[in-house]
Amino acid sequence: MKKMTLRLHINGESITRECEPALTLLDFIRDVVGLKGTKRGCEIGECGACTVIMDGEAVNACMVLAAQAADAHITTIEGLSSSGKLHSIQQAFVEKGAIQCGFCTPGMILSAKALLDRVSSPTREEIRRALAGNLCRCTGYVQIIDAIEHAADMLRRQDPPTGK
Amino acid sequence: MLAEFNVTRVKDIEEAVALMAKGGHKVVAGGTDIIPSLRNMENAGTDLVDITAIPGLDNITEEKNTVYIGPLVTFTDILRSDIIRKRCPLLQKALENAGSVQIRNRATVGGNICNASPAADSVPALVALDARLEITGPKGFREIPVTSFIAGPKRTNIAEGEILTRIIVHSMEKTEGYSFLKLGRRKALAISRMNVAVVIALENGKIIRAAISPGSVMPAPCRIKKAEDLLIDKAVSEEIFDAAGREVAGLMLKKSGRRWSSEYKMPVIQAMVRRALMEAARIAK
Numbered sequence: 001m002k003k004m005t006l007r008l009h010i011n012g013e014s015i016t017r018e019c020e021p022a023l024t025l026l027d028f029i030r031d032v033v034g035l036k037g038t039k040r041g042c043e044i045g046e047c048g049a050c051t052v053i054m055d056g057e058a059v060n061a062c063m064v065l066a067a068q069a070a071d072a073h074i075t076t077i078e079g080l081s082s083s084g085k086l087h088s089i090q091q092a093f094v095e096k097g098a099i100q101c102g103f104c105t106p107g108m109i110l111s112a113k114a115l116l117d118r119v120s121s122p123t124r125e126e127i128r129r130a131l132a133g134n135l136c137r138c139t140g141y142v143q144i145i146d147a148i149e150h151a152a153d154m155l156r157r158q159d160p161p162t163g164k
Numbered sequence: 165m166l167a168e169f170n171v172t173r174v175k176d177i178e179e180a181v182a183l184m185a186k187g188g189h190k191v192v193a194g195g196t197d198i199i200p201s202l203r204n205m206e207n208a209g210t211d212l213v214d215i216t217a218i219p220g221l222d223n224i225t226e227e228k229n230t231v232y233i234g235p236l237v238t239f240t241d242i243l244r245s246d247i248i249r250k251r252c253p254l255l256q257k258a259l260e261n262a263g264s265v266q267i268r269n270r271a272t273v274g275g276n277i278c279n280a281s282p283a284a285d286s287v288p289a290l291v292a293l294d295a296r297l298e299i300t301g302p303k304g305f306r307e308i309p310v311t312s313f314i315a316g317p318k319r320t321n322i323a324e325g326e327i328l329t330r331i332i333v334h335s336m337e338k339t340e341g342y343s344f345l346k347l348g349r350r351k352a353l354a355i356s357r358m359n360v361a362v363v364i365a366l367e368n369g370k371i372i373r374a375a376i377s378p379g380s381v382m383p384a385p386c387r388i389k390k391a392e393d394l395l396i397d398k399a400v401s402e403e404i405f406d407a408a409g410r411e412v413a414g415l416m417l418k419k420s421g422r423r424w425s426s427e428y429k430m431p432v433i434q435a436m437v438r439r440a441l442m443e444a445a446r447i448a449k
Contacts, residue, residue, distance in 0.1 A: 001168045001169075001170065002170070004171075020168070021169065021170055021171045022166045022167065022168050022169045022171075023166075024166070024199065043200075043203070044200040044203070045196055045199075045200060045263075045264075045266070045267055046353055048264065048266060051266055057240065057269040058265055058266050058269060059266050059269050059270055060196075060266045060267065060270075062199070063194075063195050063196050063199045063200065063267075063270060064195060064199075064270065065171055065192065065195060065199065065212070065214065067171040067173055067214060068171075068173070068192075068195070068214055068216055070173065070217075111265065111266070114265070129265070129352075130265055132264050132265065132351070132352030132353065133263070133264025133265050133266045133267065133352065133353060134264075
């Protein structure tokens with residue numbers, strides 16, 4: 001199979017790699033670039049463990065072909081902390097006991113970020129809806145929702161929204 | 165990893181049509197149906213034509229009383245669209261609980277139609293709105309009703325080399341009531357077990373127009389005219405809506421045959437049709 005050259009932006013960095021065409025974005029992120037924070041769960045779009053943010057929207061990386069991500073801006077979980085300091089959402093998950101085995105956590109945090117990037121004061125119902133595509137087998141979800149409410153609060157205090 | 169295949173990211177419709185006309189290729193847009201299917205023996209190794217880089221296929225526009233939806237419009241685009249909210253809100257209702265946020269951000273209306281799952285959530289709404297499809301192929305383009313396009317479960321009347329290029333929907337009247345009910349095993353990430361889209365128009369308290377379109381009920385998506393006719397010139401009542409539901413259930417048995425699921429599906433579709441019509445009647449002015 002003829003290799004393809006793919007260029008995209010991951011966590012603000014421009015990345016160009018040669019690879020097989022028959023790859024999903026998930027394969028590319030984990031196996032070609034070597035970022036293991038994005039998890040392989042069901043690989044059919046039903047668990048959300050592979051959630052990344054692509055051009056501002058949460059997507060299942062297992063259902064995007066790497067070729068379709070050409071020139072896209074991708075945020076993975078590795079892109080949230082900066083200079084060793086946790087992002088507010090990560091901090092909130094830690095503080096609220098929203099992490100048990102940790103497998104769903106990267107996907108959960110990125111779905112939360114995608115929500116909070118658009119809605120600064122989500123209701124619990126809006127949080128549940130935004131996370132409906134992320135499954136957790138450990139926590140029972142309550143602490144996760146608490147963490148996202150707490151993160152929304154922290155983010156609002158750091159960067160008060162203007163207008164409504 | 166998936167079995168080896170080639171992906172050609174085409175830059176315009178002509179390139180897509182030329183490749184599709186050669187045969188042996190499948191289209192990939194949002195990928196939410198086809199990529200999981202590549203893990204099956206049946207589809208493994210199929211070469212793909214990626215149409216997501218073709219400009220101009222992801223627009224929602226309106227002109228006079230008609231709304232034009234590009235095939236690459238995602239479910240999220242539909243849910244965020246002011247044009248859809250004002251002119252065909254039934255379509256928003258149909259898609260709001262499909263999949264998950266991640267799926268809705270990628271899944272396209274065109275893909276939902278062309279995949280032609282009997283459980284598709286956009287299809288009953290489009291059928292209830294008498295939507296038409298513009299199909300472009302090597303010989304030019306043709307326009308057909310969505311009901312003529314979907315022939316049966318996962319089967320469409322698309323010819324080799326053709327791709328869906330536009331979905332055409334009449335604006336709903338502001339006085340029309342509508343409803344979409346979805347029955348799934350859970351509240352999200354659920355394939356519809358059955359669904360139903362309805363539209364009702366009232367005048368002086370009488371029903372002057374009704375559209376009833378169920379999903380996962382008939383061999384191919386369609387409006388149930390016999391049930392709709394029961395409602396014309398009648399006043400709104402739970403009894404008449406229940407009669408319409410009974411008609412849909414009976415027709416399901418007749419056209420789809422008795423199956424292991426019939427004993428469950430018959431009373432349930434009857435109730436779903438009744439409830440959807442009640443909700444639509446509440447909204448109608």
